[in-house]
Amino acid sequence: MATIFSRIAAGEIPSHKVAEDEEFYAFLDINPVAVGHTLVIPKAEVDYIFDIDDAKLGRMMAFAKRVARAQEAAIPCKRVGLAVMGLEVPHAHIHLIPITKESDMYFGGAKLSLTQDELAEIAARIRKEYK
Ligand code: 5GP
Secondary structure, eight states, X not given: OOOHHHHHHTTXXXXXXXXXXXXXXXXXXXXXXXXXXXXXXXXXXXXXXXGSOHXXXXXHHHHHHHHHHXXXXXXXXXXXXXXXXXXXXXXXXXXXXXXXXXXXXXXXXXOOOOOHHHHHHHHHHHHHHOO
């Protein structure tokens, strides 16, 4: 059965898309720890990120870098932090999080509660900066 993230990349489940190419898809996390919290996934299903072959992992990181540049331009922050856990969804994903302080990347606390309209506006801002 397809993972929830495969269904998102295929457009079967709605998401706030940030960027896309042939191999990868970036969209806002539904429970963001910070404004602009984005997930980068490969369109082809793989659970564990370190099972991705070296060349593709390099392309995934290059894609994530372009997304991070767009986040830096769109969201006030000091830099974009990167995390990989994958304990909840068995489809490899990189968390890209605009941060100004270490605690902005704390996953164990309360998440931001943003409306669908707010998420759509944030995604549009990042999309506009994606090159
Ligand atoms: P992890 O697997 O890295 O521990 O966390 C999975 C992340 O995916 C969480 O931050 C969670 O909020 C996010 N997530 C889970 N289901 C969905 C979904 O259906 N849509 C979106 N946009 N994000 C999701």
